[in-house]
Amino acid sequence: xxxxxxxxxxxxxxxxxxxxxxxxxxxxxxxxxxxxxxxxxxxxxxxxxxxxxxxxxxxxxxxxxxxxxxxxxxxxxxxxxxxxxxxxxxxxxxxxxxxxxxxxxxxxxxxxxxxxxxxxxxxxxxxxxxxxxxxxxxxxxxxxxxxxxxxxxxxxxxxxxxxxxxxxxxxxxxxxxxxxxxxxxxxxxxxxxxxxxxxxxxxxxxxxxxxxxxxxxxxxxxxxxxxxxxxxxxxxxxxxxxxxxxxxx
Amino acid sequence: xxxxxxxxxxxxxxxxxxxxxxxxxxxxxxxxxxxxxxxxxxxxxxxxxxxxxxxxxxxxxxxxxxxxxxxxxxxxxxxxxxxxxxxxxxxxxxxxxxxxxxxxxxxxxxxxxxxxxxxxxxxxxxxxxxxxxxxxxxxxxxxxxxxxxxxxxxxxxxxxxxxxxxxxxxxxxxxxxxxxxxxxxxxxxxxxxxxxxxxxxxxxxxxxxxxxxxxxxxxxxxxxxxxxxxxxxxxxxxxxxxxxxxxxxxxxxxxxxxxxxxxxxxxxxxxxxxxxxxxxxxxxxxxxxxxxxxxxxxxxxxxxxxxxxxxxxxxxxxxx
Amino acid sequence: xxxxxxxxxxxxxxxxxxxxxxxxxxxxxxxxxxxxxxxxxxxxxxxxxxxxxxxxxxxxxxxxxxxxxxxxxxxxxxxxxxxxxxxxxxxxxxxxxxxxxxxxxxxxxxxxxxxxxxxxxxxxxxxxxxxxxxxxxxxxxxxxxxxxxxxxxxxxxxxxxxxxxxxxxxxxxxxxxxxxxxxxxxxxxxxxxxxxxxxxxxxxxxxxxxxxxxxxxxxxxxxxxxxxxxxxxxxxxxxxxxxxxxxxxxxxxxxxxxxxxxxxxxxxxxxxxxxxxxxxxxxxxxxxxxxxx
Numbered sequence: 001x002x003x004x005x006x007x008x009x010x011x012x013x014x015x016x017x018x019x020x021x022x023x024x025x026x027x028x029x030x031x032x033x034x035x036x037x038x039x040x041x042x043x044x045x046x047x048x049x050x051x052x053x054x055x056x057x058x059x060x061x062x063x064x065x066x067x068x069x070x071x072x073x074x075x076x077x078x079x080x081x082x083x084x085x086x087x088x089x090x091x092x093x094x095x096x097x098x099x100x101x102x103x104x105x106x107x108x109x110x111x112x113x114x115x116x117x118x119x120x121x122x123x124x125x126x127x128x129x130x131x132x133x134x135x136x137x138x139x140x141x142x143x144x145x146x147x148x149x150x151x152x153x154x155x156x157x158x159x160x161x162x163x164x165x166x167x168x169x170x171x172x173x174x175x176x177x178x179x180x181x182x183x184x185x186x187x188x189x190x191x192x193x194x195x196x197x198x199x200x201x202x203x204x205x206x207x208x209x210x211x212x213x214x215x216x217x218x219x220x221x222x223x224x225x226x227x228x229x230x231x232x233x234x235x236x237x238x239x240x241x242x243x244x245x246x247x248x249x
Numbered sequence: 250x251x252x253x254x255x256x257x258x259x260x261x262x263x264x265x266x267x268x269x270x271x272x273x274x275x276x277x278x279x280x281x282x283x284x285x286x287x288x289x290x291x292x293x294x295x296x297x298x299x300x301x302x303x304x305x306x307x308x309x310x311x312x313x314x315x316x317x318x319x320x321x322x323x324x325x326x327x328x329x330x331x332x333x334x335x336x337x338x339x340x341x342x343x344x345x346x347x348x349x350x351x352x353x354x355x356x357x358x359x360x361x362x363x364x365x366x367x368x369x370x371x372x373x374x375x376x377x378x379x380x381x382x383x384x385x386x387x388x389x390x391x392x393x394x395x396x397x398x399x400x401x402x403x404x405x406x407x408x409x410x411x412x413x414x415x416x417x418x419x420x421x422x423x424x425x426x427x428x429x430x431x432x433x434x435x436x437x438x439x440x441x442x443x444x445x446x447x448x449x450x451x452x453x454x455x456x457x458x459x460x461x462x463x464x465x466x467x468x469x470x471x472x473x474x475x476x477x478x479x480x481x482x483x484x485x486x487x488x489x490x491x492x493x494x495x496x497x498x499x500x501x502x503x504x505x506x507x508x509x510x511x512x513x514x515x516x517x518x519x520x521x522x523x524x525x526x527x528x529x530x531x532x533x534x535x536x537x538x539x540x541x542x543x544x545x546x547x548x549x550x551x552x553x554x555x556x557x558x559x560x561x562x563x564x565x566x567x568x569x
Numbered sequence: 570x571x572x573x574x575x576x577x578x579x580x581x582x583x584x585x586x587x588x589x590x591x592x593x594x595x596x597x598x599x600x601x602x603x604x605x606x607x608x609x610x611x612x613x614x615x616x617x618x619x620x621x622x623x624x625x626x627x628x629x630x631x632x633x634x635x636x637x638x639x640x641x642x643x644x645x646x647x648x649x650x651x652x653x654x655x656x657x658x659x660x661x662x663x664x665x666x667x668x669x670x671x672x673x674x675x676x677x678x679x680x681x682x683x684x685x686x687x688x689x690x691x692x693x694x695x696x697x698x699x700x701x702x703x704x705x706x707x708x709x710x711x712x713x714x715x716x717x718x719x720x721x722x723x724x725x726x727x728x729x730x731x732x733x734x735x736x737x738x739x740x741x742x743x744x745x746x747x748x749x750x751x752x753x754x755x756x757x758x759x760x761x762x763x764x765x766x767x768x769x770x771x772x773x774x775x776x777x778x779x780x781x782x783x784x785x786x787x788x789x790x791x792x793x794x795x796x797x798x799x800x801x802x803x804x805x806x807x808x809x810x811x812x813x814x815x816x817x818x819x820x821x822x823x824x825x826x827x828x829x830x831x832x833x834x835x836x837x838x839x840x841x842x843x844x845x846x847x848x849x850x851x852x853x854x855x856x857x858x859x860x861x862x
Contacts, residue, residue, distance in 0.1 A: 052344065054454065080456030090453070094447045097440075105444050108437045109456045118437065307668050354850045361607050361667055362849055365800055369846040372797060376839040495793070499675055506672065536687060542679030546659055549669045549676075 005068055007032040007197050013062035015048055017031065022048040025062070025220035032166075035198045037208040040218035046201045047089060049218070050169050053199075054086040055079045056204065058241060067166070081113055083166030087156045087173060095145025100148060102144050102155055103127045106162035130162035134188065150181045161192065168192060169199045174207050185209050195238075209233075254393075254567040255435075262431050265514065266424045275415055281416050287524045288419040289480050290500075292426045294508075294516035295474030297501035299430065302511035303439060304466045305446030307360075309498045310351070310367030313374040314471040315495035317344040318392040318478025320378065320385070326397045333409065337479045344475020345468055347374075352467030355458055371498055378490035390489025398483055414510040415484050419547030422480050423517075426473050431513045433469070442466055443511065474501075503541060506548050509555030513569050518556055574708035575830065583826020584819070585715045585784065586720030589777045591796055591818035594802035595729060596773030597688025601745045601765045601803065606660060606670045610677035611774055613682050616651060617681055618644050618775030620689045626696045626758035634699035637783070645775040651681075652771030658762050665763070678792075685789040698783035718780045725776060730811055742766060794838075798825075801845040 008030040015023040030036050030088060038046050055076030071079055080086075094102050103124045107126035111118040131137045134154040139147065144155060150225045151165045153173060160168055170189070174182050176201055182204070189198060202208045207214060208229070215232045217225045225238050232238055269288070293315050295534070300306040322340030325331040355366045378385045380390060384432065385391065400407040408414055433439045441462050445452050453459050482488050501516075504523055508515025523544070527537045548555070554562060561568040597611050600676055602832075626636030655677055661671040678774040715807075723851035733739035744752045745762045753759045785791075806813030821841060828837035 056450075056454065075458075076423075077456050077458050080454060086454050088451070092448060092451045092454075094444050094451065096447055097444065101440055101444070104437075105440060105452070105457075106455055108440070112437075113456075159455065203379045307671065309671075354847075357850050358853060361671070362853055364607070364671060365804070366846050366849050367752045369800075369842050369849075373843045373846070376835050378840070380833065380839060407578070431737050455612045502672065502675075536683050538683035538686070542676040542681075542683065545676030545679070546673050549672045550659065550662055553669065 001198050006030055009065040010053070011063040011065070013049070013052060013058050015045075015052055015057065016060045019071045021221050023052060023059075026222055028216070030167075030197060030199060032197050033193070034213045035200065035211050037200045037202055037212035037215045038201065038218055039205075039208055039215060040113070040224070041055045044218040045221040046218050047171055048221075050086070050171060050199065050201060053109070054084050054169055056086070073161060079125065080109075080163065080165075084169065085160040085163045085165035085167070086169045087160045087171060089171035089175070089218065091149075091152045091156055093144045093152055093155055097144055098140070099131070099142050099144050099147070100127055100140045102164050103130050103158050106130070106159045109165055126162060130158045133161060133191070134215055135184070150177050153177060154185075157188070165196055167199060169201075171201045172203060173200070174202065174204050182207060210242070257337035258431065258567065260436065262428060262513070264516055265517070266420070266427065269420045270417075273413065273420075283410060283524065283528065284411075284521075285416045285419040285484065286481075287520050288423040288517075289466070289477050289484065290422055290524070291517045291520035292477035292480070293474050294501045294504040294520050295426050295430050295513075296470045296477065298505045298510065298512075298516045299442075299470040300352060300466050301431070301471065301502065302505055302509075302515070303434065303446065304442040304463055305354075306366050306463065307502075308355075308367040309364050309495065309502070310355075310369070310371030310496035311431065311470070311474055311501055312493050312495065313351070313371040314344045314348055314474035315478040315481075315497060317347045317471075318376060318475030318480075318490050318492075319482045319488055320478075321475065322479035323391060324384070326393055327391050327484065327488070330397070331408075331489060333398065333483055336440065337476075337483060340479025340482065340542045341475045346480065347475075348471020349464070350469045352464045355468065365452055368403065368495065369494065371493070375490060375493040375495070378493050385490060386487070387490050390491075393482065393486040393488065395486070398486055409484050411484060415455040418484060418549050419480070422445070423444070426476065427513065427517070429473075431569055434511075434513055438462075438465070446511075458557065481491070482514075497569055498543075503545055503548075505555070506553075507544065507555055508559070509557030510561065512555070512557035515555055573634045574706075576827070577706075578709060578711075579664025579827045579830035580823055581711060581715070581822035581826075582830070584719050585822075586826055587819045588719045589781045590795065590798055591815050592722050592725055592777035592800055593774045593779075594799040594806070594818055595726065595811070596770035596777075597767055597799045598803045598810075599742075599773070600770040600804070603742055604660075604763050605667060606665055606767070607667065607674070607798070608767075608770065609671060609674040610655075610681060611674075611770070611799065612769040612792030613678045613681040613685075614648050614686060614760035614792075615778045615795050616789060617651065618648050618778030619782045619791060620685050620789065621647055621694050621775070622754055622779040622782045623694050624689075632699075633697035636747040637696065637699035637779075640696065640782075641776070641779050644770040644779050648775035649768040649772040653764055654770040656767040660767065661760070661763070682789060682792070689787075689789060691789065692767050693786035693788040695786045698780040712784075714783055720786070722777070722779055724813060724828075725773075726811075729773075732813065756811050797842065801841060804845055804849050819843075 004156055006029040008102060010026055013023055014021065014025045023174065038049070040046055048057070053140040054057050055074060061236060063070060066084060071082065103125055104127050107123055107130065107214060108118060111126065134157055136151060136154055136158060139151065144152065147155060147238070157173065174185055177185060186207060192198060202209065212229055214226065214228055216223050217232060218239050219220065225232060225235050227235065272284060273281065296314065297311050300308055318340040321343030322336040325339045326336040332519065351370050351508065353361055355370065358366050395410045398409040409418060422566050441457060444464060445459055450457055478492070503517055504519035506519070507522060508517065508519030527540055531537055531539050557568060593615055597608060600606055600608050622640035625640040625643050629636050629639055656746055659673050663673060674712060698714040700714060703710040704713050704716065733742065741757050741762055744755070746755060747757055749759055798821060802814060802817045805820065806817030825837050828840070
């Protein structure tokens, strides 16, 4: 047994939509510091699962523990304050505000929580730091909606980063990015992982294999297998259920 | 480094206030009277703008906050005979408390339901003023005598019914709320409100208690509107239930839309413009309802950002 | 009069109110259900229907029934045409954006009100009932026309129910309500459905108005109260639920009637409005309806 308790634990976590059980009695553990990828076919319940974790939707039953504390009943904004940040699958920024304002909203959230007076200088420094990490510094005064698509995804990540989360959930972050953008994205996530635990939903297998410490495969609302990239690659059951015969990974 | 616009923003707002003060010597008596009224009503519009413009909450019930200030101050002065300053403070407090209660309930809903709920609460307020006709004299209203509208500050006395004093007090109240709106719009809180209007779900996932922020905006808005109502009662000496009717929930919407929602200068411009349009057209026709109706439709069809919203979009991006 | 008959009278009066209210609320509910448009000018369509009813009834002489029937046919047609024109010129251009259409229909409200004031005047004018039979009850006589209003409204509701559930037009409307885009993909001319529904909603209000003018007079400010009451009915009844609308109209109408007889009408309205606001806050899907998708 590991000496430290995991950062995130779910017990028996279940969510039903009408007759459909999207997440089915999931027991899940994520140790601090890990990059974990969740993979699985469409409709496997990946997005529903992380939405339960970050509080966008409420579970039908089960329990969520973050850093040892039960957060099942907490509203989403309280969970963010405790250090869970979520970036949306469909880019969700403030298109009519400037890039600065988009990131400033995250920075001021963190500064307010820290207490004390928030100065304009602190705010600018926080924004500059987050934008530098995603290489968007020169676009600080642009209207966010006018950024190229790939840059909007990066802005979304910067908004998550600026919260300085302990757990960063990335929901299909590389969707729609070019190959070059994906490469720099992989480097970015590795850098993030030095300070935060990363939970990643991803379809792009090379990205998963390059980044993940461990992989959880979901199918029909429940984990099917879990292991290192090498183990998952070798797992016949996974080949069958998910990768099919075209196992080109 | 980003350009700091604070200097020019503050300069612009102070210049607007300076012009309003200067108008005291420029305007003929009649227009000075009109402008005193317009300034008080534009405080009402600025209060409305805070929720409708910045936070994106379409309320059709703000008449109740204006009327809460009007009746709070008016009744306190009329019956127990409170002096001006306590009456004014009481009026503002009434608006704040009402906004807190109404906001707490109504903000459980969004969009169309929010509009209907606020309209209904306001209608209940209006009916209440009619139901207690023995106290309020309903539509006919109460008239506050000049003795109730005199402030004595030590040796000095301020006669609020006297046109020059009245105009300057109106400018004073306007300036306070005007500068407060400017500060809010540029503060982190203003950014939060705008962001909630743009993408509420994202704000929740950035860790903001959206309901709480909206409630804060409602209470601030209620305080501003009530300050306008209380000032109206004490400056013009009339307290009537027509100010609680749905008409007075729609007018600030019109003023703000015309001047530009979520702009600090829009409410003033919209109120002045509509007041004079009605004033001028009433020389030719009594059809002021038609003017309001046509203006509303033309605005949403062809000019949804209003005057200052358009100016900001096209030319002056730094306008708060 | 003792308590029992008094209550019966209050209930009858309440049912008349319910009958008118149900028709009007149905129009509002259809427009909101299918188009997602809150028509704040709905009360003015009602008022316009009443004022036009007076106008048409004064065009002919002879038996009052002739004027009444003329009004019953022509007034809804004219109101429907006005609604159709406003839908084409304004609402469609706004792409049915919920908030913009609210502002626009407020504008429409003022325009119609002002035109009525200018051309009709500030007076309240009655329309003669088509017949004046009094039904003799053991305790009091009651207007036969009022009973006719209840029956006529019930017939109209049944007809609407039939159209909605048993005809092709109704199917098209329900499909559009359910899912606009899918309906469009199935070749339903959504655009024309919207125009038709908006006109139909206004016509229902006009019919209610023609029925009511022999009881209460036509006046240019008569639209606001029924508008608020219809909002109340639609909310309590749940959107898109015909059964809910009828039940809520009866509930609101009768309780309004009963409370008004025994207490002040202002107090009745205060209580009803407050209760409904609370229903909307704590049970947004209404008392009879199901949660919206």
